[in-house]
Amino acid sequence: MSAIDTRSPATAAARTTPDQPRRRRLGRVDVPLTILLAVGSLTVLVPLYVTVTMAFKTSAQAVDGNALSLPFPFNPASFAEAWTLTRFPVSFSVSLGVAALTVVATLLLSSLASYAIVRNWHRRFFRWSFVYLLAAMFLPFPVVALPQIKFTAMLSLDNPIGVAVLHAMFQLSFSVLLYSAFLRSIPVELEESARIDGASTWQIFWRVILPLLGPMNATVGIFAFLASWNDFMMPSLITADPGLQTLPVVQNIFQSQFGTNYNVAFASYLMAMAPTIVVYLFAQRWVISGVTQGAVKS
Amino acid sequence: MTMQTPLTPGAEGTQPGPGRPGPVTAATRVHRRVGSLRRTEGVYYLFLVPALVLFTAFVVAPASVGVFYSFTDYLGFGQWHFLGFENYRALFSDPAILGSYGFTLGFAVVTVIVTQVIALALAVALTKRVRFAGGLRAVFVIPMVVSGIIVAYVFNFLFANTLPALATSVGFGPLEQSILGDPDLAWLAIVIVSAWQTIPGALLVYTAGLTSIPTDVYEASSLDGAGAWKQLRSITLPLISGFIVINTVLGVKGYLGAYDVIVGLTNGGPGSATSSVAMTIFTGFTSGDYAYQMANATVFFIITVLISVLQLAVTRGRNLRLA
Secondary structure, eight states, X not given: XXXXXXXXXXXXXXXXXXXXXXXXXXXXXXXHHHHHHHHHHHHHHHHHHHHHHHHTSOHHHHTTSOTTSOOSSOOTHXXXXXXXXXXXXXXXXXXXXXXXHHHHHHHHHHHHHHHHHHHTTTSHHHHHHHHHHHHGGGOOHHHHHHHHHHHHHHTTOOSHHHHHHHHHHHHHHHHHHHHHHHHHTSOTHHHHHHHHTTOOHHHHIIIIIHHHTHHHHHHHHHHHHHHHHHOOHHHHHHOOOGGGOOHHHHGGGGGTTTTTOHHHHHHHHHHHHXXXXXXXHHXXXXXXXXXXXXXXXX | OOOOOOOOTTTTSSSOGGGOHHHHHHHHHHHHHOTTHHHHHHHHHHHHHHXXXXXXXIIIHHHHHHXXXXXXXXXXXXXXXXXXXXHHHHHTTOHHHHHHHHHHHHHHHHHHHHHHHHHHHHHHHHTSSOTXXXXXXXXXXXXXXXXXXXXXXXXXXXXXXXXXXXHHHHTOGGGSSOGGGXXXXXXXXXXXXXXXXXXXXXXXXHHHHHHXXXXXXXXXXXXXXXXXXXXXXXXXHHHTHHHHHHHHHHHHHHHHTOOHHHHHHTTTOSTTTTOOHHHHHHHHHHSSOHHHHHHHHHHHHHHXXXXXXXXXXXXXXXXHHHO
């Protein structure tokens, strides 16, 4: 796609790709469209604004229903209360652990499997395995939830580790699809020379293939992390011990016993949402290009 | 999980991905040339087997056991007897089940249309001469990184408290009551929040699709006098049709399994007006309806697959024409 960009100089009248530098076209900015998009972005920004301001209100101000007002008096005490109510350090660690395990398992299982599949496509076993793994893409979790709940309990995996295993399983089809599409574009000749130098397939995978998979690792990893970190359904159904629940799941305490303490609830929501948003804002260029490249390269 | 995910437009087409002849013949050639490769074959099985074994053990085996129990009166524990198709017969006359299918299918269709139209419009708009396009895109993508259930809790407050308060202050009658408490309107809230959450993924896929279109195509067509609308219809839409298909298919599949957003907004209510199929299936876990809800899950799976296949079949002709 960069090849396209360099080939076509900025013909202002023509359609330009999003990756092209914008500055040279600033003289001819489409003002109405810019305003329209800016107003549209409020649909994203207002809920975030509400979350932040609500978190800093007193409970008296929070119940008046006016979510758009600024907090007065400014009250940061809700965070301490939310911190203890949700046992934030525990639930945060559980969430992070589950997401990390999911990412590692997804990256390893699907890159290894895809490499084997693509390099042995002439063998029926590998072709069928590809179709087999891909079939799960059309399998929603609710379909297998009931037996999985029983099965993980049987294996003593009704805990965050079991959740991570299931998260990795449900990322598998999509990741294999992305990896194998990308691997097809890597010429076998690259491996050939390593092979002639005496490298084993195992060594070739780690030293040649995995580094080449760099951008795709990022794409697959981002998807796996977000899916796992933000999931509510699986941990809430699989994990038996409420003390080992993830951040999204522990937020349900505010739906019942602390029903009117909106300021504490929003402080808690903010603490749960902030990590990914902050990381995203710092790495957004990289995240966006990682995700879009995943779609284009494959 | 309802996140929209990008795929190669070719992958859903006539053949599974790596079936392209290029790499296959290349690989075969190498196999013939380098004799030592025969011995390393075994390693490839070791690469593939962990994924196959785990996938079979944690997904396929439980699913098969579940389907088996759907033909019994199993409660989730203890003794069971064969019932044949009794559970399935009962499903089709159960108003709770039929209601959940009606809601879920309607919700999925409306949401996928709303989401794809907005995402595509945003993606196209962001490639125009817009100021701060990068920053705006960054903002529009934020919902992708936040948890659906927490977003639903936030919107729950907005729908239940802020919107009625605003409506009352301007004297707009229809919205003075929370729409979450209205059996006829609550589904709208779920559509709005689901769309809010899944537009970014679709937007990124469309951005990727638009990026892959060479700019010369537009240059040539504008020389021929094609306007913006004509270009959109005759160039942009056909060239990204693969991306539209994959967004729609995966989107529908995600919305059919909707759970998190509904739990956070209405928890299936008021009454059972917004009870999705996923939610009714999960009641089998607590209510002793295990076998019955497994029959429901099996039917749900068949419907999901049928809808996906149908979508691919309907759009296939279009893809082939472009290829």
